[in-house]
Amino acid sequence: MDDTWHLYTDLAWLWPMWGDAASEYAHYCQHVTSLIQHYARRPTGTLLDMGCGGGKNVLNLKRQFNVTGVDLSPTMLEQAKDLNPECSFVQGDMRTVRLDRTFDAVLMDDAISYMSCLADFVAAFRTASAHLNPGGVLIATPDVTTETFQQNKTIATPAARTGTWDGLDVVFIENVYDPDPADEQYETTVLYLIRDHGHLRIEMDHWTMGLFSIAIWRRVLRETGFEVREEQYVAAEDEYTVFACVKTR
Numbered sequence: 001m002d003d004t005w006h007l008y009t010d011l012a013w014l015w016p017m018w019g020d021a022a023s024e025y026a027h028y029c030q031h032v033t034s035l036i037q038h039y040a041r042r043p044t045g046t047l048l049d050m051g052c053g054g055g056k057n058v059l060n061l062k063r064q065f066n067v068t069g070v071d072l073s074p075t076m077l078e079q080a081k082d083l084n085p086e087c088s089f090v091q092g093d094m095r096t097v098r099l100d101r102t103f104d105a106v107l108m109d110d111a112i113s114y115m116s117c118l119a120d121f122v123a124a125f126r127t128a129s130a131h132l133n134p135g136g137v138l139i140a141t142p143d144v145t146t147e148t149f150q151q152n153k154t155i156a157t158p159a160a161r162t163g164t165w166d167g168l169d170v171v172f173i174e175n176v177y178d179p180d181p182a183d184e185q186y187e188t189t190v191l192y193l194i195r196d197h198g199h200l201r202i203e204m205d206h207w208t209m210g211l212f213s214i215a216i217w218r219r220v221l222r223e224t225g226f227e228v229r230e231e232q233y234v235a236a237e238d239e240y241t242v243f244a245c246v247k248t249r
């Protein structure tokens, strides 16, 4: 099945409903901030969020940093700008983009999952390295690794009820599946159940994503110029490895 990008194009208006930016992302961003401050070997005033999407992480990180966001999707960047008018946003591909400046910290969050082959994965970390000042910190958090992947894991999430979506009831059903455990990919399928004043419309996305072992994460991060530390982040019943990486060269 071919990949689709509805959530980041024509269905991007659904993104603010998927989780609540203020509460859901705040705890993770506090963790990210404390790791950056702990590991940095320089003052940390500026941060680049690679794959910033609708700017939910930016909303929380801008309290501590002067934040710039990069994303492939102009539609998602519009949302990020609306949520964070005081921050800068640039359209670009994390594999190739080169801004004309460097930062004290870089965040590589869930968007890294879209690097669905090793070459793209390496390219994204080269981009991170190219945008970091020496002694700055890259924080990279895999959604899943080979070790933590759960075949057929399916999560249904009702829309957060904090917005102004009168008459709309939305449920997100997300399924992950690895058809071939021998390769470095898995697929995410999302169903959007959209009820507008009770009238049901069902939409769908399908994404091919990258799946790498912790050993490959460590190796690629080291080879792209980082000194690698590993921390754990616990959210509800899930635990994530967070790579805190200092740029050494």
Ligand SMILES: C[S@@+](CC[C@H](N)C(=O)[O-])C[C@H]1O[C@@H](n2cnc3c(N)ncnc32)[C@H](O)[C@@H]1O
Residues within 6 Å of the ligand: 008, 050, 051, 052, 053, 054, 055, 056, 057, 058, 070, 071, 072, 073, 076, 092, 093, 094, 095, 109, 110, 111, 114
């Ligand atoms: C789940 S969203 C990120 C949400 C974000 N963490 C937030 O705080 O709102 C994933 C994003 O990855 C972006 N993306 C996917 N591939 C990309 C690439 N090659 N370069 C830049 N952004 C990419 C998509 O456009 C999408 O906005």
